[in-house]
Amino acid sequence: MDASRDEGHRLSIAPTTDIPALAESTARLLATVEAMDAAQLGEASLLPGWTRGHVLAHIARNADALLNLLTGARAGETIPMYASVEARNQEIENGAKSSLAEQLDDLRASAARFDAGVAAMTDDAWSRTAAHRLGPLPVAQVPAKRRQEVEYHHVDLGLPALYSPADWPASWVATQLSHVAAQFSGRAEVPSIALVPEGGEALTTGRSADTAELTVSGPGHALLAWLTGRSDGSTLTVRGSVAGEGSVTGEGSVTGGEGTLSLPVLPPLG
Structure with missing residues (x-):
């Protein structure tokens, strides 16, 4: 099968409306982080016990976690989002200590990895069900789930001058x-x-x-x-x-x- 036909085949079941919408949500988040200063990173977010650094680390690690679901769907295997609850929490704690520049690079890189995973999906992979940590999730809903994480946690940064619920699409x-x-x-x-x-x-x-x-x-x-x-x-x-x-x-x-x-x-x- 030639490349052009294969690309069309891959996107025939893929959630095509969610993918560009997610890209826009991610771009807005990155613009907010670019506008932050280093002091804001360690300040409290809207989530109890979490700084803004914790929120950003969670957003990045969530991209990798949801990518695991896509990878598992393509392989026909069950790959958990996180190795364990403890591992998830430790990754967020570690990431929260990173500098603002490192956080921004991490967000960009994790988003790019997720996008590459989406681009590699096939019709068969999109039709499967994944083991999300909160319960079974149709793989076709993973991009929408990712957008949900980005939009809600963007607001959770607690920077209403940059992004608030009024800015939600x-x-x-x-x-x-x-x-x-x-x-x-x-x-x-x-x-x-x-x-x-x-x-x-x-x-x-x-x-x-x-x-x-x-x-x-x-x-x-x-x-x-x-x-x-x-x-x-x-x-x-x-x-x-x-x-x-x-x-x-x-x-x-x-x-x-x-x-x-x-x-x-x-x-x-x-």
Whole structure:
């Protein structure tokens, strides 16, 4: 088979829309890191116990870990993302100590390795299922999973002047809202919630989809940031009923008569 025909064959099942979108997300992350100064690297990120250096090291090692899934799919073998939980944690700790220049080089090199792994995929490899550390994952979803890691952890750097939830691409936000709402759906500890993103389609989540106890509305990116624990949701509008006090409305936490309506505390996504 000649090279041109082989290239077309490789991309016929590959997630072609996710691949260029991932490239754009990676480019935005690299631009942020290029704009950082050395002092910011050791400062706290939005993730408890992690500096920005830890976040960047994790992003780089995640590229290599997901590359392992692609490599295993091509070989028809199960290759774990990490040798062990301990090895994963140690790699992040080691990387967090690197200089800003070293971190930037690592991010670029790991992204290039991942891109090369994607380019080498075949239809058969894309059709397989990989052993992601959180459970089975269709290999065709690996590029989207990688983009998810890049976008969320870009915000986790805690540099809102350079990148914040408001900078997340709108189409990505819409997809993630649906995904996260599904993850909370049916969970008894989460009240029934109607999520209403501005200019988007309403979603339901929580213990029951029949009747919403709360309606939470606002920009899609603000809803997603709250749902994923990256915001306290103070800019969101909450509507619902407080026992004995009727309907109340407000932002974040709302007082109606003697009752108070607040955004619920959501459990970790896992």
